[in-house]
Amino acid sequence: MADADRCKIDALIERYDFDAPSQDYESLNGYLLDRWTEGGDGYGTLTARFNKRLLQHVYETHGRDTLETRLNSEYETLRGDDExxxxxxxxxxxxxGIDADQLVEEFVSRSTMRRHLKNCLNGQKKTPSAETNWERESIEIALSRAKEKTSEALRSLHSKGEFVDVADVDVTVTVGCSECPTRIPLREALARGYVCETHHSAPDSSALTFLTTLSGLLVLSSSARMLAGSTPLLA
Structure with a gap:
């Protein structure tokens, strides 16, 4: 296959001899495919993860500090809009001693990651069906992503000196009744099948009630608690 026809991601994996990030996977491609098809990671998440792996390799090769906070912060700078x-x-x-222009040029795009997963690796996401528990799994994935993204942002702010400490982030979503002030944790509502016992206790209407009242409050707990209202959880 001509170099021009080769997949950019495969070429980079071969050039830098990238292996899987853990012993649970035989290869980096196996990891990427599993995280996309089974782990709930999207193209953007996997693109950033791959590019940071490349950035880490280049830094290690040239004796540059590879602390996670630095990698995250400098990757965002290299990909950001602040010229x-x-x-x-x-x-x-x-x-x-790093060829910065080549480094940035070697970063892969979201569309490249998408083509790699679908065309090179023949990946295919499972189509949710009525028999699966995809709704609850989607909620757990959303909570996990919110925690991961918030942690990354706080670490980046910490590295810039704009946040005193790297907080231990906890994500809690609450749901409220549409007819009264009752508000309970999301997981409790899922276990019940409804939010408010007074207004929404009928089993047949619980699913519809849950979806129509899911105006989540995302609570990020550390030494202080930050509140973001009306968070679209199932976007």
Whole structure:
């Protein structure tokens, strides 16, 4: 196969001899495929994860610090819209002997990751059916992503000196009754099948009631608690 026809991700894996991130997988491709088809990770998440792996490899090769907070922060700078900050960072990379332009050029795009998963790896996501528990699994995935993204953002702010400590993030979603002030944790509502015993206790209407009253409050707990209202959980 001509170089021009080769998958960019496969070429990078071969060039840098990338292996799986854990012993649970035989290869990095196996990891990417499993995280997409079974783990609930989207194209954007896997793209960022792959690019950060590349960034870490380049930093290690040139003796540059590879702390996770630094990798996250500098990756966001390299992919961000602030041209001044990006140029300053790229100049710093060049001073460490890194070809910054080539590094940025080697980052893969979301569309490249999508083609790789579907075409190169023949990946196919399972289509949710009435017999599966995909709704509850989607909620758990959303909670996990909210925790992961918030943790990443706080670590980045910490590395910039804009956040005092790297907080232990806990994500809680509450749901409220549409007819009274009753509000309970989401997991309790799922276990019950309804939010408010007074207004929505009929089993036949519980699913509809749950969906129509799911205006989540995302509570991020650390030393302080931050509140974000009307969070679309099932987007």
């Amino acid at each position: 001044i900050l990006r140029r300053e960072l790229m100049d710093d990379l060049v001073a460490d």
